[in-house]
Amino acid sequence: MKILVLNSGSSSLKYQLFEMPNEIPLCSGLVDRIGLENSTLTHNFHRNGEKEVFKIEGNIQDHEEGLLAVNKLLLDPEKGVISSVDEVVAIGHRVVHGGEQFASTTLITKEVKDKIKELFALAPLHNPPNFIGITVAERVFPNAQQIAVFDTAFHQSMPPRAYRYAIPKELYTDFGIRAYGFHGTSHLYVSKKAIEYLNNPDAKIITIHLGNGSSMTAIKGGQSIDHSMGLGPMGGLVMGTRSGDIDPSIIFHLINERGFKAKEVNDILNKKSGLLGLCGLSDMRDVKKAMEEGNQDAILAYELYAYRIQKYIGTFTASLNGLDAIVFTAGIGENDPDMREAVCKNMDFFGISLDKSKNKIKSSDIREVNEKESKVKILVIPTNEELEIGKQAFALINKPQNQ
Structure with a gap:
């Protein structure tokens, strides 16, 4: 078939x-x-x-x-x-x-x-x-x-304290305003691979999906318990053209005080922000090239990108009450050793210790890039969202009619 x-x-x-x-x-x-x-x-x-x-x-x-x-x-x-x-x-x-x-x-x-x-x-x-x-x-x-x-299906296991916002209840009950979570197919696939690799079904894992769109998930016992994105895939980490987390008062300041229309602000935050807004380049490969040429805006964009990931590692380690492994995946996560190094730098308190030589080795297989004495495993796991989608599609069309 x-x-x-x-x-x-x-x-x-x-x-x-x-x-x-x-x-x-x-x-x-x-x-x-x-x-x-x-x-x-x-x-x-x-x-x-x-x-x-x-x-x-x-x-x-x-x-x-x-x-x-x-x-x-x-x-x-x-x-x-x-x-x-x-x-x-x-x-x-x-x-x-x-x-x-x-x-x-x-x-x-x-x-x-x-x-x-x-x-x-x-x-x-x-x-x-x-x-x-x-x-x-x-x-x-x-x-x-x-x-x-x-993508949102995997995150339906998040508890209300993770997906609800501190806004009037009727905005949730009437309009469904809540955090949904995204990149679920990728987070599901690599977390299953990590659990198999660790041989620990109860493992506490943070999966870090880094591409043009980026997100992180706190996973315990194979289930998503928290996630960096929210109502839509704009919040959380810095992305190619998306802002990630910002103070919501910025939106009202731009509309009420600076004369922007709501659609203009939406376009800015979705299509003109993130790496593009910081340095004029949306593709991380172009950002790194500009860094090598001494572009200070590109250097800041790279540092800010890594710093936001570090903040979420801290947040999700608290949510999980511990940490067994972090997983880097997707285009940037799998292929940019410099970004992995930047993320793992100065994370000793969390038991995260990167082996720089292992980190430079390229491979299409699951691999550890942590130092031997690191308390937390640092894994690079190539995602395969397409295979996961294919497996789920096959399972659906072959599902018995009475189920």
Whole structure:
């Protein structure tokens, strides 16, 4: 059974086609830097038993253009892995915000799509491209079952003291104003891997997902008990273009005293802040290049990014009442040893001690980068949100009808 997984991020699109239930990846790829200069599409596939890579460089304006290019490659006589769209039985879609309505993997219907659209305002950088992925996939794969896997679902285990805000109760009961949590598929996947690695089902773990969007989760016994993001995926850590945590009075000051409109402030905090706001660059690779050239704004952005992570480690260690391991994952977390070093610097009180030589070693496997005497394990675990989505999609379509 072939299951295609689409993972539309704020500036990227990952995809994988799996042969299930054997979890064999037939092809995978990444459309990167969508909407930015020098967009790329990297397509990995197997031919005659050998892995081959095909790369396109250009200017991919939006997610729809990227998705159509991916679909064309899947059917390509030389580079593709299917001869007909009907070979794909199901498509698993990553959907960032599911509100309280979706606590599990869901078959996509018109009603589900309508609800995803209703939640655009809470995840403006994500639910719209997620929705585009669904609508394009419905056109290209008309006979495949479309399935949504929600980032918010993993965090439904958070207790009220973690997800409620100290605001009038009716704002929660009437409008659902609460913290939902995001990147749940990634946090779930790497936490399961960490628990297996530690051989401790009750492990107290902090997972640190660092990419264009970044978040952290406190996990105890395999369940999310607290998370850095809130109502939408704007709060918490500094991100590529998102502000992370700010004093809410800033919003009212800009509107009431400086004449900004609410939509303008929303755009600033979502699309013009974070690394971009601090130094004019949203991609961490570009920030590091600017740092090497002595750009002081880039240096500050890098330091501030790491410092915010350190603050949340302290907060979540208190929430967990202890700490067995921290896990770095996603694009920056897995591939930037300098950021891992910056985060772990001066964290001796928490029992976090990084081995600089281990930290520099590149690997696609789970690895420890802590010193031998470190009380807390420092793990680098490559995330595989697509595989987790594929597994959940497969489980849903093969679920007995009476369950």
